[in-house]
Amino acid sequence: MEDMRTIGKMRRDKAISMAMKRKEEYLGARVPKELRDRVVERAKRLGIPVSILIRNILEEAFKEDAVDSGVLSSFADSNDKNINLENFSSVIGWESIRLNKTVECSGCKVVLQKGTKAYIGLGSLQPVVVCCSCRDGTQ
Numbered sequence: 001m002e003d004m005r006t007i008g009k010m011r012r013d014k015a016i017s018m019a020m021k022r023k024e025e026y027l028g029a030r031v032p033k034e035l036r037d038r039v040v041e042r043a044k045r046l047g048i049p050v051s052i053l054i055r056n057i058l059e060e061a062f063k064e065d066a067v068d069s070g071v072l073s074s075f076a077d078s079n080d081k082n083i084n085l086e087n088f089s090s091v092i093g094w095e096s097i098r099l100n101k102t103v104e105c106s107g108c109k110v111v112l113q114k115g116t117k118a119y120i121g122l123g124s125l126q127p128v129v130v131c132c133s134c135r136d137g138t139q
Contacts, residue, residue, distance in 0.1 A: 032117070034117065090123060091121030091122065092122055092123030093121075093123065094120070094135060095119065095120050095122060096118075096119055097117070097118055098117055099115060100114060103129050105129065105130050105134055107130045107135075110131055112131055118131055119131075119135040
């Protein structure tokens with residue numbers, strides 16, 4: 001495990017060093033494994049490095065027309081407004097989890113299988129588990 005951390009640190013340091021040589025900034029972010037895998041797969045399909053794909057996505061998101069149309073502000077507060085708070089008023093926050101057993105979504109009642117990514121509501125007396133669709137407001 002320590003070797004993987006050392007390798008990761010060396011790669012990160014090298015990326016930062018290369019970015020500094022190009023007079024560009026380095027920006028890092030932690031993402032869920034599923035999102036990382038999707039980004040890597042898309043970059044492979046496009047035949048470009050992951051860093052270029054991410055840069056292109058960020059540049060597109062920060063174009064002036066995207067900012068003016070409120071696209072970025074909808075990203076910024078989407079985590080707070082997507083869940084119907086009236087249904088889960090006792091929940092003070094949401095945490096991403098990987099299910100260890102099959103449960104029913106508290107939002108749409110879909111059966112969620114063991115191993116599925118879901119969200120658990122914190123602060124509620126009864127466990128509140130919602131699927132990604134309910135959490136993201138796409139239900």
